[in-house]
Amino acid sequence: xxxxxxxxxxxxxxxxxxxxxxxxxxxxxxxxxxxxxxxxxxxxxxxxxxxxxxxxxxxxxxxxxxxxxxxxxxxxxxxxxxxxxxxxxxxxxxxxxxxxxxxxxxxxxxxxxxxxxxxxxxxxxxxxxxxxxxxxxxxxxxxxxxxxxxxxxxxxxxxxxxxxxxxxxxxxxxxxxxxxxxxxxxxxxxxxxxxxxxxxxxxxxxxxxxxxxxxxxxxxxxxxxxxxxxxxxxxxxxxxxxxxxxxxxxxxxxxxxxxxxxxxxxxxxxxxxxxxxxxxxxxxxxxxxxxxxxxxxxxxxxxxxxxxxxxxxxxxxxxxxxxxxxxxxxxx
Amino acid sequence: xxxxxxxxxxxxxxxxxxxxxxxxxxxxxxxxxxxxxxxxxxxxxxxxxxxxxxxxxxxxxxxxxxxxxxxxxxxxxxxxxxxxxxxxxxxxxxxxxxxxxxxxxx
Ligand code: SF4
Ligand code: SF4
Numbered sequence: 303x304x305x306x307x308x309x310x311x312x313x314x315x316x317x318x319x320x321x322x323x324x325x326x327x328x329x330x331x332x333x334x335x336x337x338x339x340x341x342x343x344x345x346x347x348x349x350x351x352x353x354x355x356x357x358x359x360x361x362x363x364x365x366x367x368x369x370x371x372x373x374x375x376x377x378x379x380x381x382x383x384x385x386x387x388x389x390x391x392x393x394x395x396x397x398x399x400x401x402x403x404x405x406x407x408x409x410x411x412x413x414x415x416x417x418x419x420x421x422x423x424x425x426x427x428x429x430x431x432x433x434x435x436x437x438x439x440x441x442x443x444x445x446x447x448x449x450x451x452x453x454x455x456x457x458x459x460x461x462x463x464x465x466x467x468x469x470x471x472x473x474x475x476x477x478x479x480x481x482x483x484x485x486x487x488x489x490x491x492x493x494x495x496x497x498x499x500x501x502x503x504x505x506x507x508x509x510x511x512x513x514x515x516x517x518x519x520x521x522x523x524x525x526x527x528x529x530x531x532x533x534x535x536x537x538x539x540x541x542x543x544x545x546x547x548x549x550x551x552x553x554x555x556x557x558x559x560x561x562x563x564x565x566x567x568x569x570x571x572x573x574x575x576x577x578x579x580x581x582x583x584x585x586x587x588x589x590x591x592x593x594x595x596x597x598x599x600x601x602x603x604x605x606x607x608x609x610x611x612x613x614x615x616x617x618x619x620x621x622x623x624x625x626x627x628x629x630x631x632x633x634x
Numbered sequence: 635x636x637x638x639x640x641x642x643x644x645x646x647x648x649x650x651x652x653x654x655x656x657x658x659x660x661x662x663x664x665x666x667x668x669x670x671x672x673x674x675x676x677x678x679x680x681x682x683x684x685x686x687x688x689x690x691x692x693x694x695x696x697x698x699x700x701x702x703x704x705x706x707x708x709x710x711x712x713x714x715x716x717x718x719x720x721x722x723x724x725x726x727x728x729x730x731x732x733x734x735x736x737x738x739x740x
Contacts, residue, residue, distance in 0.1 A: 399684065399702045433660035433686035434700065451659055468659070475662035539705075594704025597662065600683040601701035601708075602642045608708055 315415070318349045320378035322371060329367050336488035342367040346388035348415040349374075352381035356422040359463065361452070362408065363429065364389040364397050376456040380463070383420065387411055395597065398435030405437050409444045418446065430454045430473060475597045482528040485595050489524045493588070496520075508630045512576070515554045519581040522550045523588025528595075538603065540611040543589025547582030554581070569632060572625040579622030583615045635697055639678035643699035646675055650695035657687040657696060 333342040346365045351374055360383045363373045370386060387407050389397035397403035412418075412426070428436060430451045438449035453462050453472035462468050497520045505513040527534075527546055534542035555577045565573065590607055593599035635645035644665070653671035663680040666673045666687070673695070685700025 396702075398686075430660060430686075431662060433690055434684040435689075437689045438656070439690070439692055454662060470664065473659065473662070474664050590705045591709075592705075594702070594706050596703075598682060599703030599705075600642045600681060601703045602683060602699070604703045604705050604708060608705060608712075612709075 315348045315350055316345070318351055318374055318384065320351065320375050322375050326367070326371055330371065333368055334484060334487050336491045340391050343391035344370045344386060346386045346411070348411075348417070348420075349384040349386065351377055351384055352379075354381040354383050354421075356420065358382050358421060359423070359427055360385055360417060360421055360425070361427045361459075362387060362432070364392065364394045364403055364432075366391050366393045366397075369393050372456040373459075376459050380460070383417070385411055385415070385417065385426070394429050395431040395434075398432045401435050403432050404435040405440050405444075408436060408441055412445045412447055424448055425450050427452045429456070430468070431475070477531075477596055477598055479529070482531060486525055486528055489528070489592070489595070493520060493524050497524075504626075508576075508626050511554065511558060512626060515551075515577060515581055516584065518550050518554070519547055519584040520588065522546050522581075523585040523592075527585065527589050527592060538607050539593050539599070540586045540590045540607045543586035544582045546589070547585030548578070550585065551577050551581045565629075569629055572628045576622050576625040576629060579618040580626065583618045583622065586611065587615055638675045639681065641679050642681045642683050643697075644675075644678065644681040644683070645697045646673070647695050648672060648674075650693045652693045652695075654692055656690050656692065660686040660690050662686070 329342055332338055344365050344367050358381050361373060361377075362385045363369050365386045365388055370384070373384060387397075387403055388411075389402045389407075392400070392402065394403050408426070408428075417426075418424070424447050426441070426447045427450050431454055433451050436449060438451075441447060441449050450466065451468075452459060453468045454475055455472070458468070458472045462472065497517055500520070501513045501517045504516050523543060523546075527543060530546065531542070534545055536542055536545065555574055558573055558577065559570065590604075590611065593604050593607075635647045637643070637645050651673050653668065653673065655668045655673070657666045657673050658668050662684065663677065663682055665675060665677050665681050667676050668674070681698065682703060683698050683700050685698055688696045688698050688700065
């Protein structure tokens with residue numbers, strides 16, 4: 303690799319381009335499946351995209367491969383410097399929330415790679431979602447570079463770079479159907495084993511109907527919930543989950559009551575109780591956990607939901623398990 | 635400082651605001667708009683407490699108890715008796731599930 307004078311004694315600048323290879327795409331698929339978590343990284347440091355010169359923009363991103371690839375592929379045909387911060391392979395938004403995509407790391411990198419020797423401008427363009435980890439004022443104070451917050455999404459960068467203005471549209475986080483669908487595979491992968499174990503346990507305990515009820519409730523929480531999120535009534539995640547889980551109960555409860563006419567009245571109540579407590583609780587718990595995967599949940603909101611609903615879930619779960627055991631023990 | 639919504643901890647003091655427009659720029663939820671050289675809170679309930687506005691406001695006109703709105707992190711934190719994040723705790727989902735989807739995270 304060629305060596306600039308400005309590189310001497312500093313970290314080498316790497317070359318990159320806007321092409322996504324099949325290896326990149328495979329890496330993206332694996333990342334979205336949650337396979338090899340934490341391994342989707344690129345080396346932190348400075349990259350040349352195309353043939354940047356002293357007048358080229360400097361864009362900052364995280365060393366998560368999806369973030370880096372989104373940035374470089376969005377900038378096809380542009381010459382720029384890409385400064386990659388070490389966020390331990392975590393995306394910009396989540397890393398900013400934890401402070402790893404932050405003022406300290408940014409200032410350290412800028413000085414380490416000697417950005418000021420390479421460009422004549424004194425502006426760093428950051429993704430807007432990095433703003434919760436970076437204080438623009440402090441960056442200027444500490445390394446002389448001003449921070450400019452670009453659009454939320456990398457695809458809007460070409461439009462943004464024309465006049466360095468972002469429309470309100472570009473500044474707004476969306477969480478539309480496609481965004482929500484992309485999250486489903488990783489959720490499915492991470493809940494697969496617990497679902498299987500729970501299904502097997504219930505199969506032994508209460509038969510295949512109970513097992514498939516539990517699996518359906520999990521399916522509702524992991525797959526249907528993200529899809530239906532904006533259309534479920536109520537505002538908070540958990541009650542939306544209870545609602546969805548309640549809907550899932552209906553066919554099971556109907557089928558169960560139709561097929562076991564010889565159960566006594568008390569056991570019949572217990573059977574219904576088991577369905578109507580366990581399924582909604584399961585779905586609601588998964589729905590509550592989905593908050594962390596969204597850009598629309600606040601900490602106060604989530605804390606409120608935990609305080610309010612987790613005790614309820616615990617009570618319902620115990621009631622449901624006791625009922626299910628009673629049905630299993632006396633209902634045969 | 636005046637709290638703006640019962641649903642979150644965002645507080646804003648219009649008296650300190652210089653009207654620079656930074657909060658309008660950094661907020662991912664469109665909570666602020668700029669009107670007659672001053673920030674105005676137009677969507678108070680939508681704040682997700684990311685903290686970007688407080689961290690970047692040059693006039694210290696905004697405060698918010700910022701943090702990550704992630705139930706798994708909080709439940710994990712409570713169970714393992716560690717401090718709720720902020721900064722310290724990393725739950726398994728942090729490396730992948732969250733938002734790494736889409737080009738949200740450039
Ligand atoms: S960032 Fe601060 S000073 Fe600037 S407009 Fe917003 S509140 Fe006012
Ligand atoms: S904390 Fe984040 S979401 Fe809330 S107003 Fe500030 S920038 Fe907007």
